[in-house]
Amino acid sequence: MSQPAAEWFSTWFDSPYYHLLYRERSHAEAHVFIDELLAHLHPKPTTRLLDLACGKGRHAIYLSKKGYDVTGVDLSPESIASAQQFAHEHLHFHVHDMRDTLPYGPFDFIFNLFTSFGYFANETENVVALRSAAAALRLGGKMVIDFMNTERTVRELVAREEKTIGDITFRIRRHLDNDFIVKEISFLDQEGHARQYEERVRALSQERFEEYFQMAGLRLVEVLGDYHLGAYDEKTSPRMIFVLKK
Incomplete structure (x- = not known):
């Protein structure tokens, strides 16, 4: 019997050419976004954070420097191996498929940043991934999903x-x-x-996301439109950033 084809993200994200193509991604922009999020969400100093689909850990490392207890998970063994050099008592990294149960919680906040969602060929797996994340979130905890503004x-x-x-x-x-x-x-x-x-990223509308959230038991608190947390406008906003509560 022939083996099923590897999912595109399991090979491309492990390639050195992926990191070469996207090496110009701005750390400064990412740090501004994180700073804005923290000011907006007011996490306590004792907060436990999960960076879901963390890549090489640039956001997790920055969050850790802010004094939080942070766990980063990603499907790519190469990315996690790179991130591990920065690990310490309050910063942990694990290879993990977001569709699987998260054994590392519970978390007060879960961040899924820079369009790290909607990759799966089977649409139901998007809901499976959200349910797994929701199960690892404390009651009253919040999740942030940062996605492209699909319409634009x-x-x-x-x-x-x-x-x-x-x-x-x-x-x-x-x-x-x-x-x-x-x-x-x-x-x-x-x-x-x-x-x-x-x-391949699923062209998810706000309405489709809201259906997913309902199925995962997550309540939509607000939708933001850019990395300075401006209001979301479907026609003009560069991003579609969801803040959710369990």
């Missing part, structure tokens, strides 16, 4: 783009495939071999 992203989709970083030229093609925004990434690697990867 689809409207302004750039079909083709090239990015040269070092000696690698990434050719990027974007299109819609049923319910997904697809980004095809092709390039020649450093040995001259052709490589191709794909990102």
Whole structure:
């Protein structure tokens, strides 16, 4: 019997070329966003935080420096191995699939940042992931999901783009495939071999998210529209940031 194809994120996120393509992501912008969130949510000094889909841990590390007890989990063993060098008594990292039960809670806050949701081919798995997160949240605890503003992203989709970083030229093609925004990434690697990867993120509307939240037992508190926590506007906001309460 043939093995099922690997899910795109399990291979691409472990590739050194993923980190090369996105290396210009601004730590300063991420820190401003975290600072704004903390000022808005008022976590207590004893708060336990979970960074769900933490990548190499840049947000978890910054939250830890603010004095909180932080756990970061991610599907990518390569990313978690990189993050582990920063671990200490109040900062822990684990390889974890968000669809599985979280054994590390309970948490006062769960952050899922920078469009780290909606990757699964089976839509029901989005609800499974939210239920697993909700189960690890204390009663009265809050979850923040930071997603793209799907309506604006689809409207302004750039079909083709090239990015040269070092000696690698990434050719990027974007299109819609049923319910997904697809980004095809092709390039020649450093040995001259052709490589191709794909990102697939479900084009989730606010209404669809609200259905998920209801099924996961999470109450929507507010929707914010940018990293300075401005009000959400479907036509103009760059982000769709949900604040949820258990």
